[in-house]
Amino acid sequence: MSYAVETRDLTRVFSGKKKRWWRRKPTPDEEESLGPVTALDGVSLQIREGELFGLLGPNGAGKTTLIKILATLLLPTSGQALVAGHDVTRDPFPIRQRINMVSGGETSGYGLLTARENIWMFSQFYGVPSKVSKARIDELMHIFGLWDKRDAKVRMLSTGQRQKMNMIRGFVTGPDILFLDEPTLGLDVNAARVIREYVMNWVRGQAGKTVLLTSHYMAEADQMCDRIAIIDKGKILACDTPANLKRMIRTETTFQLEVDTIRDTTSFMSLQGVKNFSHKDDISKNRSHLTFILEDEGPVAEILSSITSQGAKVHSLQKSEPTLEDVFISMVGRGLD
């Protein structure tokens, strides 16, 4: 079996900001945040060639750190990372020939250049002959619906158009492995759909193409990925196909409730049979959305009584099939938001 990406016990610790005499003395709270941070803690992963692999985790879980190590931009503190069989620390050149990376909300490029010129410029850093590059750019611009904006200066592009341009930049160099870090972040439904469809076709339509995708959108990861790893606090908590991950909590029961905004949610976890729960407040409607992962239906009555004892009204109660989000909540103990 050949792996596009393989990590063995990968750890990355950020040493924190050094104290300098010319810097203001940090407050005690700041002092704490200046200390070392373990972004990755013994991560071992194998991503097969031709796989669309998802990495799900809350902010600060270590997703971007992992991608940056794989993209040869950051050195691991310990452990090993191999991309296309090459070590990221010792042998970055053949890796760089084969990879590209696109991040959501990226503002790269030069505002004075046109979209076409910008993409062409980046393709030159990979040695793509100008003629080939321009032909690919034109083709991809048609596919991504950016053809009309080909000669628009980058600073005149909307967020969605800019992200499409970034995606084209990622594909134009003909990578074997593409790292997509929240590629549809902040995009409208149509732009996100175009990007998702292209990425899926790109991986499945040709041999040897691999994508490592991080996303905040569970449905997106569920729809696109062959396998998903759930990461939190620098550790991989689970790694399997979306179907298998959901099966893992099939023995559990998921309930979703919409109630008046409630203040105290601490008591829920102490109820017998509650494995995990998350809650989201909708301030505009003065409602709270609660998701419970339960061992069985036993604790439902106690949950309802706990809610009503706070004077809140239950507007809806729904038992649902486990989703990827439920798996995530079950493992991480909170939602992505």
Add this chain to the structure above:
Amino acid sequence: MSVATDRRTDLRYRVGLNLRAVVGRSYPRIVGANREPSWIFFEAFLPLLGIAAYVFIYQFFGFQATAAILGNPPMCGNHVCASVAEQNQYLAAVNANTNALIASVVLGGTMVAFWLNVLWSMASQLYWEKEIGNLQLYMMAPMNRMALLGGMAVGGMVMTSMRAVSTLVAGIFVFGVIFQVANPLLLLAVFFATLVALYGLGMMFASLYLLWGREAWNLSALMEEPIFFSSGFYFPLGGLFRIPGWGPAVAIAGSFIPASIGLDALRQLTLGSTAFGGSLWIFNVTTELEILVGMAVLFLILARYCLAYLETLAKREGKLTSRHQ
């Protein structure tokens, strides 16, 4: 067995890759910058004002000296002129020196454009690239890092040359400066050696900025005005050697900036080595060209090693991508 594409790694491929990278990185500087017509005002007209200030001072000194020679009694230096012939000789010398000083200022003002470009668009460029998110894309690409810096330098040289030429031409027309170029080939050689050495220094600084980030801004500020003075952008640097005490020390320190030696050689080649009585030059042109070539080689080598070392350090400390992480 992997089905991923086999990639070339041979020398021909690598040369092609890096040449393309140089062209690609120089493109936004050459094409993009000239899409803003405002540069004509900011970078061709405004420098003329700085030049004009020095020109007026030197013209004033010239008028004073002329007035003394034509005064009653006519003064030739510290004594009264012995004859009309001596008076005319002194008048011609004052005119020649005034023209040479004004020409020195115009030439220096032209080279200032390159120094500012090196400071703010070469040295600090990688810091800017990090801020806008380009740096990580550059560092992830397979091109050699020197190709990236080389592209920035080539783009900066071409862009700044256009601005420098417009300042030079405007200076010649506005202030009526006369240049006498006896050896155009040597002049071109000195000019290019100066640019390569200067941009080599900029490439070296760029790698330092990679690690220091915003803190290195102070370094640029430090190297702007003081270097205008110590490098003799607005006067022949050899003049500093005549100031007892601190003069030679400042001149020697300033000479480490390639623009100082380059400017001295360019002035000799455009004004004649006998200008200012031949007493205000540091070395002869050939020696200065050799020093410039040496500096160019040294700075390029240092830039190569600094960048490799500091890139590794920045990757270890997580400073290449601190914008997002």
